[in-house]
Amino acid sequence: MLDGLFRIVETLFEVRIRPDEAPVWHPSVRFFRIERPAASGDAPAELIGQFYLDPHARPGKRPGAWMDGTRDRWARPGAGLQTPVAHPVCNFAPPLDGRPALLTHDDVQTLFHEFGHGLHHLLTRVDDLGVSGISGVEWDAVELPSQFMENLCWEWEVLQRLSGHVDSGEPLPRALFDRMLAAKNFHSGLQMLRRWSSR
Ligand SMILES: [Zn+2]
Incomplete structure (x- = not known):
């Protein structure tokens, strides 16, 4: 599911999502980086932002799903660009007894929704701290990127590629x-x- 989501984001927004390294607060939390590939082959990719993904439920974790900014994009005066960091958090059933974690269609919508908020925060081009990413957004617009991503879960072309039967791998x-x-x-x-x- 994550691979499918990442490929969609890479295609729509012309970015690249790769695993990255950072200390995490639980072994199931993963860390990724979003890059813009260089126009010419030799130049290094441009770092756009990074995110922690905390997908699974566990004892003591706050229930529900949300996304928050860990750090905002900011052109710091005299100190260069601070790239944004986000942490989408969900409470999906964890993998069990060597079987993969299985997501319901509701879960998939939740993942896309929170990731939409994450993209809002991470793909911002605003350099001013108070209004970059999800900061200072009007209330009637704050759910737009999340709804946009959620709607993709109801597109057959998308779901056909994302879904798979746990045993046979057959799509929905x-x-x-x-x-x-x-x-x-x-x-x-x-x-x-x-x-x-x-x-
Ligand atoms: Zn939302």
């Missing part, structure tokens, strides 16, 4: 995807009305 059958989509859209008008009436 198209007929099942169509039923999931129909269930998602069922009564969606009513949900919209409920939202309006609850204001």
